[in-house]
Amino acid sequence: MTAIPSDYVNYKSTPIFTPENIPKMFLHLHNTRAGVYGKISVLQGQLKFYGFKDRRGDIEQEIIIKAGSTAISPPQYWHKVEFLTEDTQFQVLFYAQENSQIVRDNLNERTVQE
Numbered sequence: 001m002t003a004i005p006s007d008y009v010n011y012k013s014t015p016i017f018t019p020e021n022i023p024k025m026f027l028h029l030h031n032t033r034a035g036v037y038g039k040i041s042v043l044q045g046q047l048k049f050y051g052f053k054d055r056r057g058d059i060e061q062e063i064i065i066k067a068g069s070t071a072i073s074p075p076q077y078w079h080k081v082e083f084l085t086e087d088t089q090f091q092v093l094f095y096a097q098e099n100s101q102i103v104r105d106n107l108n109e110r111t112v113q114e
Helices: 101-113
Strands: 008-013 036-044 047-051 059-066 071-074 077-083 089-096
Touching: 008 101, 036 047, 036 059, 047 071, 059 071, 089 101
Parallel strands: none
Antiparallel strands: 008 089, 036 071, 036 089, 047 059, 047 077
């Protein structure tokens, strides 16, 4: 699977998702924005990651992510996830190039909120 470039930094993370609180968007086809890698980290249970060639394309890959493991979704990659166990918990960490506008904007938002 794809690796996150070494000059990319974690600028944002989701809450921990379970079958009870998962936003529906994650269960349906969606993509990561330009310049952003998503690192899916399974904390408990198992999750299946589906990657697609394009928005209306065939499934390109299926990866089972077990507790303690991760998978990477590259920028603008169409994908979705599926819970494989009722106790599954996962989080997505987002990475962008260290000096990018995405990171600067997010740091500004953090400063305002604090």
